[in-house]
Amino acid sequence: MRSLSSLSNMKELIESVSKELAADRHEAEMVIASLLGRPRHELHFLDAMSDREQVQILQRVRQLKQGIPIEYLTRKVQFRDHVLAINPGVFIPRLETEQLIEYVRKIPGREPQMILEIGTGCGALTIALAFLFPGARIVATDISEKAIENAQENIVDHALGSRVELVRCDMYGGISGVFDLIVSNPPYIPRDRLGILPPSVKDFEPLEALDGGEQGVEFIEELIEDGQMHLAKDGIMAFEIDDDGTDLLRTFLEDNNIGPYVFRRDLFGRYRYLFIGVDRAKS
Ligand SMILES: C[S@@+](CC[C@H](N)C(=O)[O-])C[C@H]1O[C@@H](n2cnc3c(N)ncnc32)[C@H](O)[C@@H]1O
Numbered sequence: 435m436r437s438l439s440s441l442s443n444m445k446e447l448i449e450s451v452s453k454e455l456a457a458d459r460h461e462a463e464m465v466i467a468s469l470l471g472r473p474r475h476e477l478h479f480l481d482a483m484s485d486r487e488q489v490q491i492l493q494r495v496r497q498l499k500q501g502i503p504i505e506y507l508t509r510k511v512q513f514r515d516h517v518l519a520i521n522p523g524v525f526i527p528r529l530e531t532e533q534l535i536e537y538v539r540k541i542p543g544r545e546p547q548m549i550l551e552i553g554t555g556c557g558a559l560t561i562a563l564a565f566l567f568p569g570a571r572i573v574a575t576d577i578s579e580k581a582i583e584n585a586q587e588n589i590v591d592h593a594l595g596s597r598v599e600l601v602r603c604d605m606y607g608g609i610s611g612v613f614d615l616i617v618s619n620p621p622y623i624p625r626d627r628l629g630i631l632p633p634s635v636k637d638f639e640p641l642e643a644l645d646g647g648e649q650g651v652e653f654i655e656e657l658i659e660d661g662q663m664h665l666a667k668d669g670i671m672a673f674e675i676d677d678d679g680t681d682l683l684r685t686f687l688e689d690n691n692i693g694p695y696v697f698r699r700d701l702f703g704r705y706r707y708l709f710i711g712v713d714r715a716k717s
Pocket of ligand 1: 525526527528531552553554555556557558559575576577578581603604605620621622642643644
């Protein structure tokens with residue numbers, strides 16, 4: 435890659451980044467626009483970049499090449515129609531978790547008044563639920579201090595401090611009361627699959643957000659079992675899960691006489707969500 439200080443204009447920068455990342459011109463433009471925090475069309479008016487901006491872009495393109503997720507560089511992530519702060523060391527919200535919200539939105543019946551989220555990360559699910567159910571109060575937990583700090587930043591940015599309480603604790607350890615909706619996108623990757631995750635995930639995202647135990651269902655089973663005492667009558671549990679865990683979870687639910695329950699699929703046709711307290715016929 436040419437030294438960016440020798441690049442005289444945006445066209446050269448785009449070409450150089452495109453070559454460096456082996457990406458086409460449009461992708462290079464999107465990367466540069468994201469890194470600069472500007473809309474892509476503005477690049478054409480930004481011919482003269484400051485030395486500082488050039489150096490920053492150069493450093494960041496090199497970090498991207500090493501596999502660091504772009505969200506950790508821009509410190510921003512889009513979740514539904516919310517732009518959230520995301521800090522390195524905190525799990526980056528995924529598209530499939532947006533679909534969990536869509537399924538929750540479609541569950542018939544009364545809107546939940548009390549919601550508990552276990553493992554909130556940067557607060558994405560909690561913020562989306564707070565906007566979906568404007569009358570609800572939400573308790574959002576995480577075991578990670580970095581996650582709680584990140585979620586706090588987003589809760590304040592979205593002016594939700596009066597309705598959302600953040601608690602740093604392990605599972606239900608710091609929780610009292612009962613909830614109409616208990617929701618979680620927990621760590622659910624089976625341990626033997628952690629090693630084959632893409633480098634951008636396994637080298638940069640926090641292990642405690644990914645490691646679901648030997649079979650990837652242990653955490654969810656504990657959430658279901660211990661959550662019964664925190665679930666209101668007619669309350670609902672909503673989880674994101676790994677498709678491979680479906681049979682184990684079905685057996686667990688049947689053995690423990692927990693239900694009704696329903697598994698739902700993601701955009702790729704894989705079972706990705708589990709709802710407890712939801713009748714298949716009525717959802
Ligand atoms: C897959 S991430 C999900 C984050 C966020 N809810 C989302 O959907 O983007 C799982 C989260 O659970 C948290 N976590 C892991 N073990 C936990 C525990 N024992 N108690 C509470 N939270 C935990 C992790 O720190 C991480 O933030």
